[in-house]
Amino acid sequence: xxxxxxxxxxxxxSEGALVLLRCNYSSSVPPYxxxxxxxxxxxxxxxLKYTSAATLVKxxxxxxxxxxxxxxxxxxxxxxxxxxxxxxxxxxxxxxITGGGNKLTFGTGTQLKVEL
Amino acid sequence: xxxxTQTPKHLVMGMTNKxxxxxxxxxxxxxxxxxxxxxxxxxxxxxxxSYEKLSINESVPSRFSPECPNSSLLNLHLHALQPEDxxxxxxxxxxxxxxxxxxxxxxxxTRLTVL
Numbered sequence: 001x002x003x004x005x006x007x008x009x010x011x012x013x014s015e016g017a018l019v020l021l022r023c024n025y026s027s028s029v030p031p032y033x034x035x036x037x038x039x040x041x042x043x044x045x046x047x048l049k050y051t052s053a054a055t056l057v058k059x060x061x062x063x064x065x066x067x068x069x070x071x072x073x074x075x076x077x078x079x080x081x082x083x084x085x086x087x088x089x090x091x092x093x094x095x096x097i098t099g100g101g102n103k104l105t106f107g108t109g110t111q112l113k114v115e116l
Numbered sequence: 117x118x119x120x121t122q123t124p125k126h127l128v129m130g131m132t133n134k135x136x137x138x139x140x141x142x143x144x145x146x147x148x149x150x151x152x153x154x155x156x157x158x159x160x161x162x163x164x165x166s167y168e169k170l171s172i173n174e175s176v177p178s179r180f181s182p183e184c185p186n187s188s189l190l191n192l193h194l195h196a197l198q199p200e201d202x203x204x205x206x207x208x209x210x211x212x213x214x215x216x217x218x219x220x221x222x223x224x225x226t227r228l229t230v231l
Binding site (some may be wrong): 032036041045049090095096097098099101103105106108109 | 166169204219224225227
């Protein structure tokens with residue numbers, strides 16, 4: 001089965017600083033990888049996804065992620081943090097379900113705190 | 117429109133009650149999902165429907181009963197729940213275009229408390 005590991009359950013950065021959230025995957029086949037963000041008491045919103053079209057993926061709100069096969073990584077970055085980026089971030093890997101649909105398996109999440 | 121709606125937003129129920137959660141989407145998606153999310157944890161898949169047919173049941177207890185009356189609507193019927201079932205229940209939907217790579221769009225969730 002495919003899985004993802006997120007290193008660092010809590011990350012704190014200063015406003016304007018670089019954001020780096022780490023995600024490593026385990027998969028025997030080329031994976032489909034996603035980053036979602038969850039604000040308090042809300043659902044999940046897609047930031048970006050990797051589907052093998054390009055290794056550098058740009059998402060919403062200035063986020064991007066680079067797929068590195070050699071490192072089995074898909075880290076999320078943003079050049080300059082904003083207070084509104086404070087949220088929980090989930091990396092996920094997707095597998096096709098035989099009967100239709102796809103199963104998302106999430107990492108344990110990283111809580112991002114942005115300080116003034 | 118990429119909106120998935122869920123009702124109610126909050127639900128408090130006793131262990132002997134019967135209640136239902138509702139999820140709706142009008143994006144023409146043909147796959148719909150239920151997830152359970154405990155506090156400070158990632159979402160965990162419960163059920164998947166594809167073309168209104170149950171595609172996967174992740175060994176969910178029978179006190180949770182899903183239903184997909186049509187391609188836009190997904191229900192989760194609850195009966196004889198336990199306090200440990202208290203959680204945020206998330207609904208999602210996706211197209212069925214790119215095998216394994218379709219984006220799932222999530223609703224805001226229903227916060228369930230079982231007393």
